[in-house]
Amino acid sequence: MWCGAFLAIAFSCAIPLCAAGLNWEAGQGFRRSRVSPPAGGRVGFTAVNSSESGLSFTNVLSQARLLANANLMNGSGVAFGDYDADGLCDIYLCNLDGDNRLYRNLGNWKFADVTDAAGVACPNQNATGAVFADIDGNGTLDLLVTALGGPNSCFLNQGNGKFSDVSAGSGITSRLGAMTMTLADIDGNGTLDLYIANYGATSIIRSGGALNISYVNGKPVVRGRYAQRIQIIDDMMFELGEPDALYLNEGKGAFKQVSWTNGVFSDQTGKPLREAPWDQGLTAMFFDVNGDRAPDIYVCNDAFTPDRFWINDGQGRFRAVTRLAWPSTSHFSMGVDFADFDRDGRGIFSTPIAHRQQQLKQILLQLRGDVTHHPQIQQGNAMIVGEENVSWMGISVEKSVHKNLLQICVKKLFRQICSLEIQSGQWAELRDFLPSDVFHG
Numbered sequence: 001m002w003c004g005a006f007l008a009i010a011f012s013c014a015i016p017l018c019a020a021g022l023n024w025e026a027g028q029g030f031r032r033s034r035v036s037p038p039a040g041g042r043v044g045f046t047a048v049n050s051s052e053s054g055l056s057f058t059n060v061l062s063q064a065r066l067l068a069n070a071n072l073m074n075g076s077g078v079a080f081g082d083y084d085a086d087g088l089c090d091i092y093l094c095n096l097d098g099d100n101r102l103y104r105n106l107g108n109w110k111f112a113d114v115t116d117a118a119g120v121a122c123p124n125q126n127a128t129g130a131v132f133a134d135i136d137g138n139g140t141l142d143l144l145v146t147a148l149g150g151p152n153s154c155f156l157n158q159g160n161g162k163f164s165d166v167s168a169g170s171g172i173t174s175r176l177g178a179m180t181m182t183l184a185d186i187d188g189n190g191t192l193d194l195y196i197a198n199y200g201a202t203s204i205i206r207s208g209g210a211l212n213i214s215y216v217n218g219k220p221v222v223r224g225r226y227a228q229r230i231q232i233i234d235d236m237m238f239e240l241g242e243p244d245a246l247y248l249n250e251g252k253g254a255f256k257q258v259s260w261t262n263g264v265f266s267d268q269t270g271k272p273l274r275e276a277p278w279d280q281g282l283t284a285m286f287f288d289v290n291g292d293r294a295p296d297i298y299v300c301n302d303a304f305t306p307d308r309f310w311i312n313d314g315q316g317r318f319r320a321v322t323r324l325a326w327p328s329t330s331h332f333s334m335g336v337d338f339a340d341f342d343r344d345g346r347g348i349f350s351t352p353i354a355h356r357q358q359q360l361k362q363i364l365l366q367l368r369g370d371v372t373h374h375p376q377i378q379q380g381n382a383m384i385v386g387e388e389n390v391s392w393m394g395i396s397v398e399k400s401v402h403k404n405l406l407q408i409c410v411k412k413l414f415r416q417i418c419s420l421e422i423q424s425g426q427w428a429e430l431r432d433f434l435p436s437d438v439f440h441g
Helices: 063-068 072-076 425-435
Strands: 001-005 008-013 023-026 031-034 045-047 058-062 078-083 091-095 101-107 110-113 126-133 142-147 152-156 164-166 180-185 195-198 213-218 219-223 232-234 234-241 245-251 254-258 281-287 296-301 308-312 318-320 337-339 348-354 360-367 373-383 389-401 405-412 417-421
Touching: 045 110, 058 063, 063 072, 078 126, 091 126, 142 180, 195 281, 195 296, 219 232
Parallel strands: 126 180, 180 281
Antiparallel strands: 001 058, 008 045, 023 031, 078 091, 091 101, 101 110, 126 142, 142 152, 152 164, 180 195, 195 245, 213 219, 232 234, 245 254, 281 296, 296 308, 308 318, 337 348, 348 360, 360 373, 373 389, 389 405, 405 417
């Protein structure tokens, strides 16, 4: 038995992937071309079979490995980038139980597997994430790959279709449970720095790990190798993750890890951290939230470990956002994205969130231009347990910007749909109508 995901690529019929035939306008650090959608034809996407595209990849995870380490079920990632500078976007795919694959874009929806020639297979690794980025500043895209339990990999682009493996001297080959990466120039020196979100090399509770527990003053305390990752609070056992890692780029494919406790990171009051957060990191993203041209960090963490939101002071030092500006954080976050959807010059971000009772939702937060926000859209799923069955319901709450209105849509098993519109002044009645911790604030 195996668990995994088969790669399905859907291409747009309206916009050709091939760069040929487009009139490109050069800009500073970019180029652009106007695309005119065809007047006729069917709108939408058309699936291209792997036999036609050449993309034949399946990320397979055996049941034996799953049972031994449930953290492998977090899955693997993909990276897109024009590594050979031919104007076409190439694809790099991560694998948990086999070699990774690099597919070169040949144009006209055709791809060629060039993994072996490029030297980027990463054999015998639990590859979880990848990113193309110019880390040595020579104008070509290099490749970084994370792995659950390590080692992480660093490949420098040689410019001839091949990569040089400089992982050993890169400074990023940890043995932690790395999941994803994000890069930005945090200190303004012109090089891309790196943040890696670490989850946990192995699952402990879910995979039945043996624990060394003793009693101190009548209370159970975990000792030994898992003392940092397992906490017992009010007779409940909680599993923590591993500290994330921030690396400064020192050039030529080398990075230097930043300490959590040397003053680079400070808490909400401005005091330097005394210890690293032991979170189950899934996704991290750099974004200039407050418009000071210094990339800030948002980290999505799984389970009961809260998300982290760090504001850059412009010198590469980070302070946690205060509770006054950010009164609540999510749990069970999976991903985050920022964009200026209303074109007011300020960003907005969205993250799927949940609570400890497994009442799930997504939230869209609009930034006010500083580090504060107000909720814009919340939607998600809640588990409803009845006397005879257990079913899933989708709850979405949408606040209109122009109308003083809240609309609730409840979907039960995608068959029963009902809606309720209420004035915002009836918020108290709404809170009585729904479970107490579906909403914050």
